[in-house]
Amino acid sequence: MPRTWASGLRHPGLPTRTEQADLQFALHPAHGDFPHIVVAPGDIDEAFMDSFESFNWADRYQMPVVVLLEKFLASSMFTNDGIDMSALKIDRGLIHQPVDADGDGYRRHALTADGISPRTLPGMPGGIFSTTSDEHDPEGHITEGIENRIAMMRKRMAKLETAAREIPASSKFTLHGPRQADLTLVAWGATKGAILDAMGELENDGRTVNYLQIRLMRPFPANAVAAILRNARLTVLIENNYSAQLGALISEQTAMALDHHVLKYDGRPFSRNEIVEGVRSALSEQKKEVMVSHA
Amino acid sequence: MPESAAAAPKKFALQQYKTEVHVDWCPGCGDFGILSSIQQALFQLQIPPYRVAMISGIGCSGKTPHYIDTYGLHTLHGRALPVATGAKLANNQLTVVAVGGDGDGYGIGAGYFVNSGRRNVDMTYIVFNNGVYGLTKGQASPTLAKGLKTKSMPEASIQEGVNPIALALGAGYTWIGRGYALDVKTLVSLMVQAINHKGTSFLDVFQTCPVYNDLRTKEWYAGEDIGRARIRKLDADPEWDPVVKDPSSIDEVVEKKGLALRASYETGDSLAVGVFYSIALPTYDEQLAVKVPALKDHPLVDLPLYQRDVGPLFAELA
Ligand SMILES: Cc1ncc(C[n+]2csc(CCOP(=O)(O)OP(=O)(O)O)c2C)c(N)n1
Numbered sequence A: 001m002p003r004t005w006a007s008g009l010r011h012p013g014l015p016t017r018t019e020q021a022d023l024q025f026a027l028h029p030a031h032g033d034f035p036h037i038v039v040a041p042g043d044i045d046e047a048f049m050d051s052f053e054s055f056n057w058a059d060r061y062q063m064p065v066v067v068l069l070e071k072f073l074a075s076s077m078f079t080n081d082g083i084d085m086s087a088l089k090i091d092r093g094l095i096h097q098p099v100d101a102d103g104d105g106y107r108r109h110a111l112t113a114d115g116i117s118p119r120t121l122p123g124m125p126g127g128i129f130s131t132t133s134d135e136h137d138p139e140g141h142i143t144e145g146i147e148n149r150i151a152m153m154r155k156r157m158a159k160l161e162t163a164a165r166e167i168p169a170s171s172k173f174t175l176h177g178p179r180q181a182d183l184t185l186v187a188w189g190a191t192k193g194a195i196l197d198a199m200g201e202l203e204n205d206g207r208t209v210n211y212l213q214i215r216l217m218r219p220f221p222a223n224a225v226a227a228i229l230r231n232a233r234l235t236v237l238i239e240n241n242y243s244a245q246l247g248a249l250i251s252e253q254t255a256m257a258l259d260h261h262v263l264k265y266d267g268r269p270f271s272r273n274e275i276v277e278g279v280r281s282a283l284s285e286q287k288k289e290v291m292v293s294h295a
Numbered sequence B: 001m002p003e004s005a006a007a008a009p010k011k012f013a014l015q016q017y018k019t020e021v022h023v024d025w026c027p028g029c030g031d032f033g034i035l036s037s038i039q040q041a042l043f044q045l046q047i048p049p050y051r052v053a054m055i056s057g058i059g060c061s062g063k064t065p066h067y068i069d070t071y072g073l074h075t076l077h078g079r080a081l082p083v084a085t086g087a088k089l090a091n092n093q094l095t096v097v098a099v100g101g102d103g104d105g106y107g108i109g110a111g112y113f114v115n116s117g118r119r120n121v122d123m124t125y126i127v128f129n130n131g132v133y134g135l136t137k138g139q140a141s142p143t144l145a146k147g148l149k150t151k152s153m154p155e156a157s158i159q160e161g162v163n164p165i166a167l168a169l170g171a172g173y174t175w176i177g178r179g180y181a182l183d184v185k186t187l188v189s190l191m192v193q194a195i196n197h198k199g200t201s202f203l204d205v206f207q208t209c210p211v212y213n214d215l216r217t218k219e220w221y222a223g224e225d226i227g228r229a230r231i232r233k234l235d236a237d238p239e240w241d242p243v244v245k246d247p248s249s250i251d252e253v254v255e256k257k258g259l260a261l262r263a264s265y266e267t268g269d270s271l272a273v274g275v276f277y278s279i280a281l282p283t284y285d286e287q288l289a290v291k292v293p294a295l296k297d298h299p300l301v302d303l304p305l306y307q308r309d310v311g312p313l314f315a316e317l318a
């Protein structure tokens, strides 16, 4: 069933502070091997757009969508230049229109190439379906048959490939700054503002700087990210957590590791100065990992 | 139902409420009686199958929607009520019936059970109460009384069993009943009343599980050991009147709840079945329609989705 979740980043220790500690949790929110989408907006404009699109994605791909919203974004004041709504369109996905009220032959979980089966809504004459959280056949009835299981797993997972194909690159990641730079910063979510502010200062050190902001966490744009990282000379990962969770995701998806990590896990958002200081310290002292906190 | 209505030709045949899916309950399971009663009740009421949503949790009982040819959602353990609530709020023209086991409803779903009683969404909840977790091979369920040891338990339970009727009275359910799976005639009549009631109706059904509950057997309910039936029909007593006449009278509400509570604590050799309590109160759906008038004539699902231009709002803030 389509569903949209907004996850405030809460953790047992500092429930009303901010952190980027739940990325891996959002990627693995339940048992079983199932498709879902995880998107992490970096500022309020992206939060608005991603929330809007996530409802469309949930209906279109019939899978849960997690919008990973940070406490820092949710409870800070920002200004913007207004939002252009003209390109936004509500998409309820494929709705099957029964030809006759007897609805003979409609199968809620019909096998399709792109993995998406048109749905009906309870109450539609001719649209009666059965569905279950247990493995089911195309009619939505329980079965543990081997061939059906394989076909249904492939069908569900195909939706993820369909989503990966259809979601525009601009929603997946952004490379801020020049295509080619001496230093590439890699980050996600609400560190965006502080990083954009810090880039100019870091360029004063005599290096060109760009910044890869990753937004779509699942399906992960692995090829595009790998291409950018292969092209990068020096990489620094910046994350507001202890365990460099995006770093782990990048390694998992591309088999590539980033050169340095600048981390902050004191429950407060990064300031511009902390980014500048963290990156300088990692590079000048050749440290794999630097923790910053302007207490 | 008046005689004349019962005799009128039916648009939908009983067969139309049945699927061809193989019913895989054990031979002799009380679930067969409950399934048949649901089908007969829907048939009696002549609700178009496409207007019905059967929503279940997980357990042997959770398989019920697969056998009824209406919209059917076999959800997650303990989650029948929240999904049923959502279905009714999305389409207030649906007849929503949630079903599930005693483990499903009073164990893992206990929080939803209590809070659904507070809302009074117009839907029906039927619990298959067999005293065990049938599907997972017979562990004690929340209704199994202290001191009992059913077939697959290594020792007798040292926890008290929950009293579902008492819990429902406290939670605020507006129609509360209990049936017995093997008395289909009474059960059909209770289900018809439950579905017709405006508000959340709660029907607990004593259900035999011949495979794992070797204590609460058909012979035990029939009282073969004591020489008389254990099941006592509340309406056999001409004085019994579970209906609150004046919902604004707290005295009458408390009096009727008290009588229902007393009847629910009859245990051992006398088990009351029938309607325990009934009160007419505004439903959640009706109260929503006061706030959103469009819902009076159209279900939420039929209202157009519109895109509101937030431009003027931004302009105002600029
Ligand atoms: C979240 C979750 N926990 C546990 C289970 C395992 N489980 C399946 S059915 C069941 C209990 C079934 O008992 P009941 O609800 O009384 O239904 P019955 O089989 O007796 O009809 C349990 C614990 C599950 N499916 N999901």
Ligand code: SF4
Pocket: B024, B025, B026, B028, B029, B030, B031, B060, B130, B134, B135, B208, B209, B210, B211, B212
């Ligand atoms: S285990 Fe018990 S409840 Fe489940 S189908 Fe068999 S008899 Fe019925």
Ligand SMILES: [Mg+2]
Pocket: B059, B101, B102, B103, B128, B129, B130, B131, B132, B133, B134, B141
């Ligand atoms: Mg049970």
